[in-house]
Amino acid sequence: MSTVAPRSPLDGSVISENISRYWRVSVVEVTGSTQDDIAQLVAEEKAQHGEVIATEYQSAGRGRLDRKFDAASSSALMFSLYVKPQRDKSDWSFLTLLTGLSAIFALTKLDPGFTPTLKWPNDIVIGDGKVGGIIAQVIGDGVIIGVGVNVGMTQEELPVAHATSLALHQFPILDRNLILASFLTTFEELFERWQGGEDLRHLYCERSSTMGQQVRIEHPDGSYKTGKAVDVTLTGELILEDGSRVTVGDIVHLR
Structure with a gap:
């Protein structure tokens, strides 16, 4: 049976009210890909550390290994962020795992009883169902990280059989503005700890279903x-x- 979920629109002012000035968030109604949007800003030398672009719908969204990522308008939280790590470039590939960790910590902050896990390398899962994924690309002296989380999707809207959504698991907060704000706050904390040289692998392993x-x-x-x-x-x-x-x-x- 389908779950009908409220789909409040993304609102940059609501997101900004709930995050630090570390981030600069833009919301677009429709785009090809938020990854490509930030890549264009980098190419034009307009992107800053902490740049975030979120969208209601993207026509050319992609996942890991260039697989297509489809989601009905407003049914998923889709965004990309840009950071300029100060650690050695060889360490940057850990950021995909750190992003996944940030996502499940952010969801748990909103509902302490919620227990999503991480499937290596970049799947956010609930039980056996994939609720989200992450991609990352190095560009210039920074990294663009893309995140997609199925928030309000009904059973009929799921893109593949092994997918699921927060709504289908009765997650109590389906406002994507609040989910994104929680994610950015959590990512900021973990990223700065990682920047400072802290080894966060134990946190990842504790929450990895792999x-x-x-x-x-x-x-x-x-x-x-x-x-x-x-x-x-x-x-x-x-x-x-x-x-x-x-x-x-x-x-x-x-x-």
């Missing part, structure tokens, strides 16, 4: 590997029990 699981890693070239996931590196690679490291691939949790 850790301790027997997994199959399916590589883009069609090959695969199986093993037990035990940890992640400082750069976000998945470490298997045999000591091997995984940098890219789809993870299947084996039961």
